[in-house]
Amino acid sequence: MKESLTFLTTLTITPYQRRHLQSVRDLLFHSTLVHTHLDWYETDAWLDSGDVCMRLGWNRGHLVGLLATSRPLNNTCWVRLAAIHDYADQRAVLYALWRDLTAELRTLNVHTVALLAVRDWITGYIPAMGFVYGEDVITLARFGHDVPPPLADRPTIRVAELRDLERMADVDQAAFPPPWQLSLDEIRQAHRISSSCTVALKDEKIVGYQLSTLYFDGAHLARLAVAPDVQGMGVGGALLGDVLGRFFRRGIYTMTLNTQTSNMRSRRLYSRFGFQPNGYDLPFWSAQL
């Protein structure tokens, strides 16, 4: 008890500044209690992106913990980065970081903080921070070159260009509810590292897009979104069939993707195209501030 009281009086919480970068890298490298959910960013690039609300915990000049969320979008943000030193009072550090960070998030009008439990350790700590389990994000996979033929009235599909990104962000934010929406900056970064990004047009207007990446032995459909007013009219299926064809022509016959357990509309579409759960499920949690 005495030890942890001493520890708490020496724990200092500060905002992140660029001069702390090396300490952050060291903690992320050496600690076993690390949570990273950065999607399309490498850690350094994300820290530099300006899309960050972050706190550092220091004990006598040593970095013992860090906690960071994305910048809010529609009153919601994601826990993107967390790490606690293996020999720190882990609960005390994490909760002190959370208290300090949530004070800033409240001033930014954040109502919901979302977290994808990519590593198990964090689920032992987050209920006491107010997080509640929501559902699983599941991974679906398919292999082979059979796809259903396109439906009639197929939209025009072409490769996305830089000038399309703003409209893609609009479609994304209309199609998905928070916290699943992407900001324009996230779409820009996802587009930069994508292996295939296409848009669907009806009457020359972008009404849907898909964005896929390549990994060591297959493709990953990272994003598929269709504007709400044309959903159910074959646009999603057309984008999916088209991108599968693009990968087949490059000799790539495996594709994975993620969706929420409760997203039945997407699951029906994916099942029609031969996708099946592969067991890589991640729990989604959220906290109301």
Ligand SMILES: CC(C)(COP(=O)(O)OP(=O)(O)OC[C@H]1O[C@@H](n2cnc3c(N)ncnc32)[C@H](O)[C@@H]1OP(=O)(O)O)[C@@H](O)C(=O)NCCC(=O)NCCS
């Ligand atoms: C999920 C989403 C991408 C589907 O796109 P969509 O354009 O609405 O879907 P489609 O019109 O292509 O599909 C409608 C139906 O036609 C079927 N279909 C589509 N293409 C087909 C084809 N080539 N052959 C046979 N059936 C087809 C689908 O299976 C679906 O069947 P259902 O009536 O049993 O559900 C879209 O609803 C959306 O953007 N939702 C919000 C965001 C989201 O959830 N994205 C995916 C999560 S990762």
